[in-house]
Amino acid sequence: MKILHVSNFGDKHNGRLFWNQCFKISNGFIRNGHSVLNFSDRDKSRAYISNRIYNNKKLQNDLIETIDNFNPELIVLGHADRIHVETLERIRKEYPGVKVVEWNVDNLLLDNTKKKLIQRSRLLDGIFSTTADKSLSDCVNNNFVTFFPNIVDKSIDTLQIFNQDTHKNDIFFALSHGVGTGKLRKKNNKKENHDERVIFFRELKKLSPHVRFDLYGFNGIQPIWANDFLNKIKDSYMGVCLQRKPLLKYSLSDRIAQYLGNGLMVFIEKETEFDEFLKDKEDAVFFDDVYDLSKKIEYYKENKSEAIRIASNGYNKLHSYCNERVVTNYFIDCIIGKKDDLLDKYIWPVHLFK
Numbered sequence: 001m002k003i004l005h006v007s008n009f010g011d012k013h014n015g016r017l018f019w020n021q022c023f024k025i026s027n028g029f030i031r032n033g034h035s036v037l038n039f040s041d042r043d044k045s046r047a048y049i050s051n052r053i054y055n056n057k058k059l060q061n062d063l064i065e066t067i068d069n070f071n072p073e074l075i076v077l078g079h080a081d082r083i084h085v086e087t088l089e090r091i092r093k094e095y096p097g098v099k100v101v102e103w104n105v106d107n108l109l110l111d112n113t114k115k116k117l118i119q120r121s122r123l124l125d126g127i128f129s130t131t132a133d134k135s136l137s138d139c140v141n142n143n144f145v146t147f148f149p150n151i152v153d154k155s156i157d158t159l160q161i162f163n164q165d166t167h168k169n170d171i172f173f174a175l176s177h178g179v180g181t182g183k184l185r186k187k188n189n190k191k192e193n194h195d196e197r198v199i200f201f202r203e204l205k206k207l208s209p210h211v212r213f214d215l216y217g218f219n220g221i222q223p224i225w226a227n228d229f230l231n232k233i234k235d236s237y238m239g240v241c242l243q244r245k246p247l248l249k250y251s252l253s254d255r256i257a258q259y260l261g262n263g264l265m266v267f268i269e270k271e272t273e274f275d276e277f278l279k280d281k282e283d284a285v286f287f288d289d290v291y292d293l294s295k296k297i298e299y300y301k302e303n304k305s306e307a308i309r310i311a312s313n314g315y316n317k318l319h320s321y322c323n324e325r326v327v328t329n330y331f332i333d334c335i336i337g338k339k340d341d342l343l344d345k346y347i348w349p350v351h352l353f354k
Contacts (some may be wrong), residue, residue, distance in 0.1 A: 001332070003035065007040065007077070012042075025328060059082055077124075107131065109248065173215050256274075281310065285300070
């Protein structure tokens with residue numbers, strides 16, 4: 001199949017975002033035998049001053065010209081916010097045989113995500129979201145809407161931290177504050193003091209004074225990215241996947257892929273219900289609140305071999321069942337209508353809203 005993948009491939013960041021989901025998705029399609037052409041809407045938008053003056057008119061025309069030249073059978077959009085609804089309407093009218101789907105990894109109830117998906121839904125054959133909340137069904141409009149897990153990729157998630165002999169630290173956690181600048185903002189202090197995740201970790205450190213924390217993205221410590229991220233994460237053997245509120249079913253940030261996919265043992269909030277396919281104390285450890293987490297961290301600090309075993313199990317499960325080939329194969333199964341055997345083929349509980 002010929003696939004045009006439209007997303008933010010971040011050329012302007014000079015490789016800082018090489019781990020992003022868009023690369024893993026393109027890798028998966030290619031490794032499953034498909035021909036993939038990447039189209040970076042953000043970079044195309046920035047390339048010409050006229051796009052800023054005329055509301056990305058040239059970008060819309062570039063996309064149409066690319067479709068004419070490449071003749072895709074499938075167009076996959078990923079956070080392609082620079083592509084106008086009117087352009088999608090034109091694609092539907094002029095290329096009726098082309099399937100069009102969109103993937104999204106943001107929390108459905110934050111950053112206007114749900115509104116954007118509803119607005120575009122009527123023009124899409126399907127929507128893939130890393131949220132499985134019931135409110136996702138509101139995005140259905142004569143199409144399908146479904147969950148997909150954050151993707152791991154051995155060519156990107158290259159570490160096996162559980163195989164190391166020593167670790168300088170116990171717990172790793174990093175806030176990004178958005179991928180745009182990759183740095184703490186000058187006016188960040190006031191915002192930081194109201195960030196639930198920062199408040200959570202400040203309390204956690206008080207409750208666990210003997211634990212060696214390695215924390216980034218707050219308290220004046222800059223976020224870390226790219227190869228620096230890999231160099232730092234391997235100094236610890238446990239990590240915390242802490243989400244922005246509200247918590248939704250299965251809704252985890254791509255930190256789960258970066259942490260567990262590189263071999264950390266991860267702690268995950270129970271409210272995410274992720275224990276339906278990552279089993280507690282087998283593949284990961286789930287916690288109720290900061291007090292419960294503090295106790296469990298102390299336990300696994302004293303029982304490191306158990307933490308290492310869980311990390312290895314979780315790593316193997318994600319890399320076996322949530323890798324780039326498996327997840328993009330799920331995309332194709334949903335798109336071409338092979339829905340009868342989805343429950344048996346995939347590890348995650350399939351929520352397919354229609």
